[in-house]
Amino acid sequence: MRVSRVVVKNFRNYKDAALDLSDGRNILIGENAQGKTNLLEAIELIACGRSDRASNDRELVLRGESEALIEVSYHSAGYSETASLILTAGDRMSRKAKINGVSQPAGKKFAARLTTVSFKASDLNLLRGGPKFRRDWLDQLVCKLKNSHIDLTARYDKIVQQRNKLLKTFFEKGSVGPSGLDELRVWDRQLAQYGSQIIKHRVHALALALPLAEDYQASISGNREKLTAQYIFKQVESDTDSQSSSMSVERASEKESLGIDELKLMPLEDLAQLLLAQLKSRRQEEIVRKQSLSGPHRDDVSFALNDFVASSYASQGQQRSLVLALKLAELKLVSDRLEEPPLLLLDDVLAELDLSRQGMLMQLVETGMQTLITTTDLDGFRSEWLNGAKVVAVHAGQILSDKVNQEKLADPGLQSD
Numbered sequence: 460m461r462v463s464r465v466v467v468k469n470f471r472n473y474k475d476a477a478l479d480l481s482d483g484r485n486i487l488i489g490e491n492a493q494g495k496t497n498l499l500e501a502i503e504l505i506a507c508g509r510s511d512r513a514s515n516d517r518e519l520v521l522r523g524e525s526e527a528l529i530e531v532s533y534h535s536a537g538y539s540e541t542a543s544l545i546l547t548a549g550d551r552m553s554r555k556a557k558i559n560g561v562s563q564p565a566g567k568k569f570a571a572r573l574t575t576v577s578f579k580a581s582d583l584n585l586l587r588g589g590p591k592f593r594r595d596w597l598d599q600l601v602c603k604l605k606n607s608h609i610d611l612t613a614r615y616d617k618i619v620q621q622r623n624k625l626l627k628t629f630f631e632k633g634s635v636g637p638s639g640l641d642e643l644r645v646w647d648r649q650l651a652q653y654g655s656q657i658i659k660h661r662v663h664a665l666a667l668a669l670p671l672a673e674d675y676q677a678s679i680s681g682n683r684e685k686l687t688a689q690y691i692f693k694q695v696e697s698d699t700d701s702q703s704s705s706m707s708v709e710r711a712s713e714k715e716s717l718g719i720d721e722l723k724l725m726p727l728e729d730l731a732q733l734l735l736a737q738l739k740s741r742r743q744e745e746i747v748r749k750q751s752l753s754g755p756h757r758d759d760v761s762f763a764l765n766d767f768v769a770s771s772y773a774s775q776g777q778q779r780s781l782v783l784a785l786k787l788a789e790l791k792l793v794s795d796r797l798e799e800p801p802l803l804l805l806d807d808v809l810a811e812l813d814l815s816r817q818g819m820l821m822q823l824v825e826t827g828m829q830t831l832i833t834t835t836d837l838d839g840f841r842s843e844w845l846n847g848a849k850v851v852a853v854h855a856g857q858i859l860s861d862k863v864n865q866e867k868l869a870d871p872g873l874q875s876d
């Protein structure tokens with residue numbers, strides 16, 4: 460899978476720009492706040508249908524404009540496509556997606572047949588952030604392995620919304636009543652049905668990724684650290700997502716959670732029953748809080764090193780290593796499962812990795828993966844990253860490819876191999 464061209468119009472700080480990519484390594488270089496990450500975000504919007512840093516589409520449209528366009532052309536063995544997304548940020552926000560000029564029905568949930576794996580500084584939120592970061596990472600990983608997961612999560616989100624609406628009416632009326640209870644039971648069954656499938660998908664993906672992450676963690680730590688993880692069904696505290704883990708001082712084994720293997724083997728129907736029982740037990744609390752308090756939208760994953768919860772006990776360096784191990788596992792898993800390597804996006808992270816960790820990543824990239832790297836500076840890169848790379852400068856929302864290539868060609872340190 461190769462991306463050949465990215466066009467952005469009125470997107471973030473770009474008025475109108477185009478980036479042509481080489482099939483191998485591409486480096487976007489520029490000072491801070493010039494638009495490097497914005498370009499990666501545009502590609503991810505096409506590939507995953509979402510941006511992990513924009514809270515709404517209005518932020519994505521160039522200030523003062525009402526409509527943004529992203530167009531990404533990519534090809535693989537069996538097809539060649541141009542996917543476009545128009546983001547409208549007027550009174551009502553909307554999205555229109557097209558493939559080769561043909562409108563796509565999915566709208567907000569549109570994701571093209573393009574798979575990316577990204578490494579970013581914000582990946583540390585996988586350990587330091589609230590449960591939502593881990594859920595989102597896992598759902599994204601599942602989507603890369605199984606396309607239908609996008610539809611499943613979209614349906615599930617709607618069920619939770621409808622159920623919350625109903626809980627709100629109970630709260631406002633001050634009572635549930637027999638017909639209300641019947642209606643709630645319908646939503647409970649749907650939540651349990653779709654929710655149990657989401658959990659199954661997540662657990663399956665985790666079970667595939669963890670042995671790989673465990674190996675990376677062992678090799679980064681010189682076999683001193685054993686990585687384990689648990690899928691957490693039910694928070695110990697019924698608090699909404701917070702930045703601090705509610706089980707911060709406990710040992711991993713003491714949490715209210717089920718082992719990944721246990722969950723993997725559990726029949727779907729049993730899992731749905733477990734969810735139904737949880738919903739039933741918290742009904743009163745749900746009405747008071749006007750929120751659905753059980754289900755995959757509340758779940759979490761806990762990572763531990765040598766049985767100690769990593770978010771609370773691991774040092775900063777250990778946390779960085781663990782996040783790298785998880786991301787390398789994601790990259791390896793996605794590359795192995797897809798028939799061809801994904802597009803790798805490295806946003807400002809390469810220079811942060813020491814040479815041996817860059818080497819671990821390089822081993823995976825050497826399988827012929829197209830890579831797009833952003834950086835403010837080429838210092839600190841292993842030479843393999845630069846050899847043969849297409850270097851493009853980004854300045855104030857403009858892409859200045861020709862200028863950099865001429866400068867870099869004159870630099871013997873960047874001659875291709």
Ligand code: ATP
Nearest residue numbers: 471472491492493494495496497518519520521522
């Ligand atoms: P760094 O090296 O610091 O990561 P970067 O080159 O990756 O920088 P980006 O995050 O791509 O920078 O771009 C940030 C710039 O885009 C900021 O100057 C920001 O103000 C601008 N920007 C973001 N959204 C919009 C928008 N909707 N309209 C106009 N400008 C925007």
Ligand code: MG
Nearest residue numbers: 495496807833
């Ligand atoms: Mg950036």
